[in-house]
Amino acid sequence: xxxxxxxxxxxxxxxxxxxxxxxxxxxxxxxxxxxxxxxxxxxxxxxxxxxxxxxxxxxxxxxxxxxxxxxxxxxxxxxxxxxxxxxxxxxxxxxxxxxxxxxxxxxxxxxxxxxxxxxxxxxxxxxxxxxxxxxxxxxxxxxxxxxxxxxxxxxxxxxxxxxxxxxxxxxxxxxxxxxxxxxxxxxxxxxxxxxxxxxxxxxxxxxxxxxxxxxxxxxxxxxxxxxxxxxxxxxxxxxxxxxxxxxxxxx
Amino acid sequence: xxxxxxxxxxxxxxxxxxxxxxxxxxxxxxxxxxxxxxxxxxxxxxxxxxxxxxxxxxxxxxxxxxxxxxxxxxxxxxxxxxxxxxxxxxxxxxxxxxxxxxxxxxxxxxxxxxxxxxxxxxxxxxxxxxxxxxxxxxxxxxxxxxxxxxxxxxxxxxxxxxxxxxxxxxxxxxxxxxxxxxxxxxxxxxxxxxxxxxxxxxxxxxxxxxxxxxxxxxxxxxxxxxxxxxxxxxxxxxxxxxxxxxxxxxxxxxxxxxxxxxxxxxxxxxxxxxxxxxxxxxxxxxxxxxxxxxxxxxxxxxxxxxxxxxxxxxxxxxxxxxxxxxxxxxxxxxxxxxxxxxxxxxxxxxxxxxxxxxxxxxxxxxxxxxxxxxxxxxxxxxxxxxxxxxxxxxxxxxxxxxxxxxxxxxxxxxxxxxxxxxxxxxxxxxxxxxxxxxxxxxxxxxxxxxxxxxxxxxxxxxxxxxxxxxxxxxxxxxxxxxxxxxxxx
Numbered sequence: 001x002x003x004x005x006x007x008x009x010x011x012x013x014x015x016x017x018x019x020x021x022x023x024x025x026x027x028x029x030x031x032x033x034x035x036x037x038x039x040x041x042x043x044x045x046x047x048x049x050x051x052x053x054x055x056x057x058x059x060x061x062x063x064x065x066x067x068x069x070x071x072x073x074x075x076x077x078x079x080x081x082x083x084x085x086x087x088x089x090x091x092x093x094x095x096x097x098x099x100x101x102x103x104x105x106x107x108x109x110x111x112x113x114x115x116x117x118x119x120x121x122x123x124x125x126x127x128x129x130x131x132x133x134x135x136x137x138x139x140x141x142x143x144x145x146x147x148x149x150x151x152x153x154x155x156x157x158x159x160x161x162x163x164x165x166x167x168x169x170x171x172x173x174x175x176x177x178x179x180x181x182x183x184x185x186x187x188x189x190x191x192x193x194x195x196x197x198x199x200x201x202x203x204x205x206x207x208x209x210x211x212x213x214x215x216x217x218x219x220x221x222x223x224x225x226x227x228x229x230x231x232x233x234x235x236x237x238x239x240x241x242x243x244x245x246x247x248x249x250x251x
Numbered sequence: 252x253x254x255x256x257x258x259x260x261x262x263x264x265x266x267x268x269x270x271x272x273x274x275x276x277x278x279x280x281x282x283x284x285x286x287x288x289x290x291x292x293x294x295x296x297x298x299x300x301x302x303x304x305x306x307x308x309x310x311x312x313x314x315x316x317x318x319x320x321x322x323x324x325x326x327x328x329x330x331x332x333x334x335x336x337x338x339x340x341x342x343x344x345x346x347x348x349x350x351x352x353x354x355x356x357x358x359x360x361x362x363x364x365x366x367x368x369x370x371x372x373x374x375x376x377x378x379x380x381x382x383x384x385x386x387x388x389x390x391x392x393x394x395x396x397x398x399x400x401x402x403x404x405x406x407x408x409x410x411x412x413x414x415x416x417x418x419x420x421x422x423x424x425x426x427x428x429x430x431x432x433x434x435x436x437x438x439x440x441x442x443x444x445x446x447x448x449x450x451x452x453x454x455x456x457x458x459x460x461x462x463x464x465x466x467x468x469x470x471x472x473x474x475x476x477x478x479x480x481x482x483x484x485x486x487x488x489x490x491x492x493x494x495x496x497x498x499x500x501x502x503x504x505x506x507x508x509x510x511x512x513x514x515x516x517x518x519x520x521x522x523x524x525x526x527x528x529x530x531x532x533x534x535x536x537x538x539x540x541x542x543x544x545x546x547x548x549x550x551x552x553x554x555x556x557x558x559x560x561x562x563x564x565x566x567x568x569x570x571x572x573x574x575x576x577x578x579x580x581x582x583x584x585x586x587x588x589x590x591x592x593x594x595x596x597x598x599x600x601x602x603x604x605x606x607x608x609x610x611x612x613x614x615x616x617x618x619x620x621x622x623x624x625x626x627x628x629x630x631x632x633x634x635x636x637x638x639x640x641x642x643x644x645x646x647x648x649x650x651x652x653x654x655x656x657x658x659x660x661x662x663x664x665x666x667x668x669x670x671x672x673x674x675x676x677x678x679x680x681x682x683x684x685x686x687x688x689x690x691x692x693x694x695x696x697x698x699x700x701x702x703x704x705x706x707x708x709x710x711x712x713x714x715x716x717x718x719x720x721x722x723x724x725x726x727x728x729x730x731x732x733x734x735x736x737x738x739x740x
Contacts, residue, residue, distance in 0.1 A: 074694035078697035079697040083695075089692070092689060092693075092710055095706055107697050
C-alpha cells in the first residue's frame with residue numbers, strides 16, 4: 001500500500017535536511033509502528049506523507065497503491081484516502097465540529113465523483129461513530145477543537161478518521177497528553193478500524209500505546225533513516241534497553 | 252450548514268474577477284442633465300411633485316453644501332470627485348409611479364429577477380415554505396415598486412417610497428425628516444439632503460409588531476449617475492420592525508457615487524432592527540471602477556427602553572465610508588452594531604459605528620469583524636461616548652480582524668470618551684491571520700484551499716451572521732465566499 005523509496009526531504013524555508021534516504025514498506029492490513037528518539041524525523045515523515053508544503057522532497061519517491069503521490073496536494077491525498085491524526089489538532093473557531101465533518105466528508109466524496117451525503121444519512125453515521133468513541137452530541141456542536149481537553153481532541157481525530165474511512169492512517173503521537181482511560185478509548189477506536197484493506201502507521205515515542213494497538217511491524221527511525229525493523233518484540237526491546245544500543249549497532 | 256456548501260459551489264462557478272451582478276440593463280431613461288445647480292434641484296423636486304417646503308429644505312441644504320468641504324480624515328484614498336460631472340436624477344421612463352406590479356416595465360422585473368429579488372407577490376404567496384418579505388425596489392433614482400402594501404396597510408404599517416410618503420403623509424415626513432441626521436451633518440449628508448431622489452419610508456404605529464420583514468433593494472444602473480437615497484424609519488411606542496437593505500450595481504470602468512442617508516427613530520419601548528447586505532460593484536482586479544459608498548446612517552433611540560440594532564455585511568464598493576450609529580437618548584435604551592466588512596483586491600473600507608450615550612442606564616454592544624485580503628485596506632473606526640448625565644452607561648466592544656495574505660492592512664481606531672464616572676466601557680481587539688496550521692488541517696481532511704478559507708472565514712464571522720434574518724444569512728455567507736475568491740495562491 002505504501003512504499004517509501006530512498007526518500008530525502010528538507011525544510012523548504014531553510015533547507016535543513018530531515019529525511020535522509022528513508023526506505024519503508026507498509027502492506028495493506030498491516031499496522032506499522034515507527035519509533036525513534038526526539039528529532040529523528042518522525043513527525044516530519046507524517047507531514048511529508050500528507051503533503052504539507054513546508055517540506056520539500058529532494059530525492060526518492062513515495063508510492064501509494066503503486067502510484068507516486070509527490071505531485072498531489074494535501075487535499076487530493078486526503079481524498080485518495082490518506083489520513084493524518086494530528087499530534088496537536090488545530091482549533092477552528094466558529095466552525096461546529098458537526099459542520100466541519102460534513103464539509104470534509106462531502107468534499108472528499110465530490111473529489112471521488114460520489115454524491116453528497118443526505119443529511120439523515122450523515123447524521124446517522126456521525127451518531128453511530130460518536131457513540132463508539134463515547135463522544136457526547138454536545139461536543140459535536142462546539143467549534144472544532146476549541147476548548148477541547150486533550151482527550152477530547154484525540155477522540156475527535158479518531159472520529160474523523162472513522163467517518164472519512166481512509167485507506168492509510170497515520171497516527172502522529174496519538175498517545176501524547178492522554179490518560180490511560182482516554183488512551184484505551186482511542187486505541188479501541190483505532191483497532192475497530194483495522195481491516196485487511198487498510199494500513200495504519202503509528203508514530204510513537206513510547207511502547208505504552210503499542211500495548212493497546214499491537215503492531216505487526218516496528219521500525220526504528222534515526223536521523224531520517226530507518227535503522228532497524230522487526231516485529232512487535234522490537235518495541236519491547238527498545239522499552240527495556242533504550243535506543244542507544246540500536247543506534248550504536250547501526251553506526 | 253448548507254450555506255457553506257453553496258458558498259463553495261458559487262466560488263467554483265465564478266471566474267476570478269467576475270462580479271455576478273455586473274450586468275447592465277437597457278431601459279429607456281429619463282435623465283437630468285449633468286451637474287448640480289439650483290435649477291437641477293428644482294427639476295428633481297418638480298419631477299417628484301413635491302410640496303413647496305420640501306423644495307425649500309433642499310435648497311437650504313444646497314446652499315449649505317456649497318460652503319462645505321469633503322472630509323479627509325478617513326483612511327481612504329481616491330481621486331477628487333467632480334460633482335458637476337454627475338447626473339443627479341435618472342428614472343426609468345415608463346415608471347411614473349406604478350400603482351401595482353402590473354404597471355411595472357417587464358424589463359425591470361426581469362432585472363430584479365436576475366438579481367434574485369422576489370418582486371412578484373403572487374409567487375411569494377404561492378411558495379408555502381418561503382417566508383414573506385415586503386420589498387421596495389429602487390432603480391437608480393426612483394422607487395419602482397413596493398410589494399405587499401395592502402397587507403401592511405391592514406396592520407397599520409406604512410411602507411412606501413419616500414416620494415410617495417411626502418405626498419401621502421406629509422406631516423409624518425416633515426415631523427421626522429432630518430431630525431436624526433440634520434441637513435448640515437456632514438458633506439455627503441448635506442449633498443444628499445439637497446438632491447436625494449428616493450428611498451423608503453416606514454412608519455410602524457403604536458404597539459404594532461410589523462407582520463413581515465421589510466426590505467429595499469437598491470440598484471444603480473445608469474452611467475455617471477449618483478444614487479442618493481434617503482430612508483426614514485419610525486417605530487412608534489412599543490412598535491417593532493425589522494428592515495433589510497440590499498444593493499448591487501453593474502460593472503463599469505468609471506466610479507459611481509452612492510451617498511445615502513438613513514434615519515431611524517425609535518420611540519418609547521420600540522425596537523428597530525436594520526440589516527444591510529452591501530454588494531455594490533467593488534471594481535476590477537486592478538482597482539478600476541467600483542462604487543464610492545459614502546453613507547450616513549444613524550438611529551435615534553428617542554424613547555425610554557427603546558432599542559436599535561444595526562447589522563451590516565459589507566462586501567462590495569471600491570470605497571466604503573460608513574458609520575451606522577446610535578444616539579442613546581432615552582433612559583434604558585440600547586444600541587447594537589454587528590458588522591462584517593470584507594475587503595479584497597484594491598477595496599478600501601473605513602467603517603464602524605458611534606454609540607453616543609446620553610440617557611441613564613443606556614447600553615451598547617459592538618461586534619466588528621473585518622476581513623482583509625488582496626491589497627485592500629480595512630479600517631474599523633468607532634466612537635463610544637458617555638455624556639455627563641449618562642449614568643451607568645455600558646458598552647462592550649469587540650473588534651476582530653482577520654488578514655488573508657500579507658499585502659493587505661487592518662486597522663482599528665477606537666475613540667472612547669466618558670464624561671460620567673459611572674460609565675463602564677470595555678474594548679477588546681484582536682488581529683489574526685488564517686494560520687498555515689489551520690489551512691493545512693483543513694486540506695488534510697480533503698477540503699480544498701478555497702473551500703477551507705470560506706469555512707474558516709464563515710467561522711470567524713459567525714457571531715454576526717447569527718444576527719441576520721435567516722434569508723440574508725445564507726446570502727451573506729455566499730457573498731463572503733465570493734468576495735474572497737482568488738484571495739490565495
